[in-house]
Amino acid sequence: MNVSDIIALKNKRKITMLTAYDYPIASLVDKAGIDIILVGDSLANVVLGLESTTQVGMPEMLHHAKAVNRAVKNALLIGDMPYDSYQLAPQESVVNAQRFISEAGCQGVKLEWFDNCLAVTAQITAAGIPVMGHIGLTPQTAQRLGGFKCQGKDAQAARQLINQAEELEKNGCFAIVLECIPDKLAGLITKKIKIPTIGIGAGIHCDGQVLVINDLLGLFERYTPKFVKKYTNLSPLILEAIQNFKNEVVQEKFPGPEHSFTIKEEELKKIEPSI
Numbered sequence: 001m002n003v004s005d006i007i008a009l010k011n012k013r014k015i016t017m018l019t020a021y022d023y024p025i026a027s028l029v030d031k032a033g034i035d036i037i038l039v040g041d042s043l044a045n046v047v048l049g050l051e052s053t054t055q056v057g058m059p060e061m062l063h064h065a066k067a068v069n070r071a072v073k074n075a076l077l078i079g080d081m082p083y084d085s086y087q088l089a090p091q092e093s094v095v096n097a098q099r100f101i102s103e104a105g106c107q108g109v110k111l112e113w114f115d116n117c118l119a120v121t122a123q124i125t126a127a128g129i130p131v132m133g134h135i136g137l138t139p140q141t142a143q144r145l146g147g148f149k150c151q152g153k154d155a156q157a158a159r160q161l162i163n164q165a166e167e168l169e170k171n172g173c174f175a176i177v178l179e180c181i182p183d184k185l186a187g188l189i190t191k192k193i194k195i196p197t198i199g200i201g202a203g204i205h206c207d208g209q210v211l212v213i214n215d216l217l218g219l220f221e222r223y224t225p226k227f228v229k230k231y232t233n234l235s236p237l238i239l240e241a242i243q244n245f246k247n248e249v250v251q252e253k254f255p256g257p258e259h260s261f262t263i264k265e266e267e268l269k270k271i272e273p274s275i
Helices: 003-008 023-031 057-073 090-102 117-126 137-145 155-170 183-192 233-248 266-274
Strands: 013-017 037-041 077-079 108-110 133-134 175-179 195-202 208-212
Touching: 003 077, 023 037, 023 057, 037 057, 037 208, 057 090, 090 108, 090 183, 117 133, 117 155, 133 155, 133 233, 155 175, 155 183, 175 183, 183 195
Parallel strands: 013 037, 013 208, 037 077, 077 108, 108 133, 133 175, 175 195, 195 208
Antiparallel strands: none
16 A cells, blocks of 8 residues: 555545554554554553653654564555654654654654644655644644544534645645544545545544554553444453463463473483482
8 A cells, every 4th residue: 555545545445544553463454454554652552551642752653663564564554753753843843754754664654733733744745755634633732622522513613623624635645534523524524625534533424444453452441432442352351361371370280291392311311410
């Protein structure tokens, strides 16, 4: 997959996108045929145990993006630019975006909407780096939006989101994530712009859908947003496996002969006298 492939899917079929943060999970996501893999800054919450996505930086994001890139053979790989890489230092945004491409092997970056978003987006796209936008609930600046809640629920706020989507398209974005906005508003935005929309908590009318892989797999138990569907619940299965391991070790049931290596008796006798 490349950026042109993704754009061409609009109005043809729904686009699939999932996050990944390490080699084994990225390998499975890629084998499943997911169109876009995002190395999300949700890494902060679901992998590193931090409270906010603003607490993760370029070193962590690049480290995990490199691991994911080693697994990806088919999907479009996008790096999520962390808060301090473009919002706190807009003048460094192009350099940081280029690092996702040159160092981590990503094919593009994602930016959340903020006050200086259009200028930063224009600078990065002018440097030849594909940019995915992100409007609605933007976790990096959620506190300014009144917390983690649905956005665009009144006419004024809805018009603002429509305008943001149009401006991001004009400034070169190839796709836009719509997070936590009313489904009919997402449908209006999807019809209004020519680039794909990827929804998360934005209803069925978007051009595609994205979820955090740890939510989908039931591997993150701290909280579950309304828009998440758990397609399986691996946490209790993993816990049970670990508890079984502990019990078998304590009860001397593991390792068994089938898990052990042997030495010939005549060789063992040669060393026993000296021990």
